[in-house]
Amino acid sequence: MSKWIPLWLHKLSSPPTFYRFAGALRPWLLALALLTGAIALYGGLVLAPADYQQGDAYRIIFIHVPSAWMSLFIYGVMGFAAFVALVWRIKLAEVVAMESAPIGAAFTFITLVTGSLWGKPMWGTWWTWDARLTSELVLLFLYLGVIGLYHAFEDRRQGARAAAFLALIGIINVPIVHFSVNWWNTLHQGSTIRLLGPSTIAPGMLWPLLTMMLATKFYYLASLFGRVRTDLLDLESGKDWVRTIATGSTLQ
Amino acid sequence: MNGGSLQHFFAMGGYAGYLWPAYAVFFVVLFVDFLAPLLRRRRLLRELRARLARKAARQSRQAPTPTEPA
Amino acid sequence: MSRPGLANACAAMLRRDLTLAWRRRGDIAMPVLYALIVTMLFPFALGPEDTLLQRIAGGVVLVTILLAMLLALDAMFSSDIEDGSLEQLVLAPQPLALMLAVKILAHWLTTALPLIVISPLLAGMLHLPTAVMPVLVLALLLSTPMLSLLGAILVALTAGTRRSGMLLALMLLPLCVPVVIFAAGAVAASQQGLPWLAPIAWLGAALVLLLVLAPLACAAALRIALDA
Numbered sequence: 001m002s003k004w005i006p007l008w009l010h011k012l013s014s015p016p017t018f019y020r021f022a023g024a025l026r027p028w029l030l031a032l033a034l035l036t037g038a039i040a041l042y043g044g045l046v047l048a049p050a051d052y053q054q055g056d057a058y059r060i061i062f063i064h065v066p067s068a069w070m071s072l073f074i075y076g077v078m079g080f081a082a083f084v085a086l087v088w089r090i091k092l093a094e095v096v097a098m099e100s101a102p103i104g105a106a107f108t109f110i111t112l113v114t115g116s117l118w119g120k121p122m123w124g125t126w127w128t129w130d131a132r133l134t135s136e137l138v139l140l141f142l143y144l145g146v147i148g149l150y151h152a153f154e155d156r157r158q159g160a161r162a163a164a165f166l167a168l169i170g171i172i173n174v175p176i177v178h179f180s181v182n183w184w185n186t187l188h189q190g191s192t193i194r195l196l197g198p199s200t201i202a203p204g205m206l207w208p209l210l211t212m213m214l215a216t217k218f219y220y221l222a223s224l225f226g227r228v229r230t231d232l233l234d235l236e237s238g239k240d241w242v243r244t245i246a247t248g249s250t251l252q
Numbered sequence: 253m254n255g256g257s258l259q260h261f262f263a264m265g266g267y268a269g270y271l272w273p274a275y276a277v278f279f280v281v282l283f284v285d286f287l288a289p290l291l292r293r294r295r296l297l298r299e300l301r302a303r304l305a306r307k308a309a310r311q312s313r314q315a316p317t318p319t320e321p322a
Numbered sequence: 323m324s325r326p327g328l329a330n331a332c333a334a335m336l337r338r339d340l341t342l343a344w345r346r347r348g349d350i351a352m353p354v355l356y357a358l359i360v361t362m363l364f365p366f367a368l369g370p371e372d373t374l375l376q377r378i379a380g381g382v383v384l385v386t387i388l389l390a391m392l393l394a395l396d397a398m399f400s401s402d403i404e405d406g407s408l409e410q411l412v413l414a415p416q417p418l419a420l421m422l423a424v425k426i427l428a429h430w431l432t433t434a435l436p437l438i439v440i441s442p443l444l445a446g447m448l449h450l451p452t453a454v455m456p457v458l459v460l461a462l463l464l465s466t467p468m469l470s471l472l473g474a475i476l477v478a479l480t481a482g483t484r485r486s487g488m489l490l491a492l493m494l495l496p497l498c499v500p501v502v503i504f505a506a507g508a509v510a511a512s513q514q515g516l517p518w519l520a521p522i523a524w525l526g527a528a529l530v531l532l533l534v535l536a537p538l539a540c541a542a543a544l545r546i547a548l549d550a
């Protein structure tokens with residue numbers, strides 16, 4: 001392994017060590033996610049004033065916008081892990097990339113559904129072919145493609161590496177789709193609704209939004225650690241450390 | 253908080269039909285996402301335990317003298 | 323490897339693939355028939371109104387050809403995987419990316435070219451104005467190689483799997499959104515009397531980029547999918 005990778009990081013990437021590390025951290029991350037999420041919901045649903053234009057419907061942004069951020073953030077994490085997995089062939093990176101995909105797909109799905117539930121009362125339509133919405137939909141298909149390709153292989157590690165390659169292609173694709181749909185909208189004028197005009201957000205609305213963003217980050221880590229632990233058990237089911245966990249019921 | 257204001261809160265200025273489904277989708281999807289690996293983990297460990305038990309049984313059958321009386 | 327050796331290898335590969343395709347002429351006709359039938363269904367579904375058909379003609383022809391190509395994509399490497407000649411190719415001294423580029427070219431010649439040849443007929447069935455036809459054919463000439471190149475990467479990625487038909491569609495469709503947008507945009511612009519050179523130029527630029535990068539990506543994908 002290259003010298004510039006610190007020793008502790010190298011150690012952490014060994015499956016049993018990461019299994020214990022993730023298991024120790026996960027309850028705390030989940031607690032933090034629930035705590036910050038509850039604060040954000042109280043701030044967003046109760047304390048924040050109603051918007052003078054959108055009334056109470058705007059309160060959907062407290063879950064919609066953090067989900068949209070997460071859908072892109074998780075794709076970024078997945079792409080980075082995929083790159084590491086392909087270049088250095090680290091098993092943990094493969095697992096992180098593949099287990100990020102379902103969480104990212106979940107957040108993308110939430111973004112699309114809450115977005116259309118917000119759009120219907122505000123703009124009178126469930127869906128419009130705007131660059132942002134279309135890119136989000138394409139993102140969902142990319143996530144599903146990665147998940148599908150991963151499961152199409154019988155050999156899990158080979159599937160992970162093929163799907164990691166697809167994830168990297170997808171990273172290039174998303175900005176291109178965004179650009180081309182923008183261009184397409186200039187061609188077909190009048191078919192679009194301007195979704196978000198320049199607006200300033202009141203501080204009473206901003207802090208719940210940022211808190212929810214934090215909560216979703218914590219949630220992502222907690223969920224990812226749970227998924228990675230399960231996957232490591234599956235991948236290493238022949239190894240001694242997994243056998244110890246399976247037989248010793250007191251162990252986490 | 254009295255009943256009237258609670259009702260007012262749930263009405264969400266007439267947007268309840270959009271707002272609460274959105275929040276419901278958010279929580280249900282994330283709950284399922286969180287539960288799925290836990291269930292899979294339980295199944296994996298159960299299968300692994302069963303496999304180990306089968307292996308142990310086979311080994312004890314192959315042993316020349318049974319160590320414990322039936 | 324000397325220069326003539328490489329050229330010979332490319333020519334041999336192209337000749338082999340074209341011969342194989344010619345021996346199964348029925349397979350070449352399939353996408354063409356499929357495109358004809360799909361295009362025929364549109365007037366029945368939407369009614370024979372000239373103005374409506376004219377307006378959708380360009381887009382329908384493009385999407386139909388895209389789907390017809392998707393139908394044939396699965397077969398790009400399948401016979402070579404079955405008889406093991408693809409693994410031979412990976413081990414051959416010639417650069418894999420170049421050999422794959424030749425294979426992609428052969429596949430494009432046998433599936434996309436017949437579709438482009440009948441595209442004026444398809445567009446004519448939907449009453450696309452004759453003046454727009456050259457733009458349509460030009461857009462197809464630039465966009466179908468891109469679909470072949472993008473598709474080749476994905477087919478290579480699924481080389482190690484058994485079921486891949488639907489999966490291939492799921493993976494390819496997000497990638498070809500920009501291609502469809504610009505190709506259909508050029509046709510629509512020319513139909514509305516607007517300048518159509520800009521989208522054609524974008525398509526050309528993207529094609530040049532893909533011509534260089536896609537064979538390399540395809541080779542990398544194949545190495546990943548075949549390494550056991």
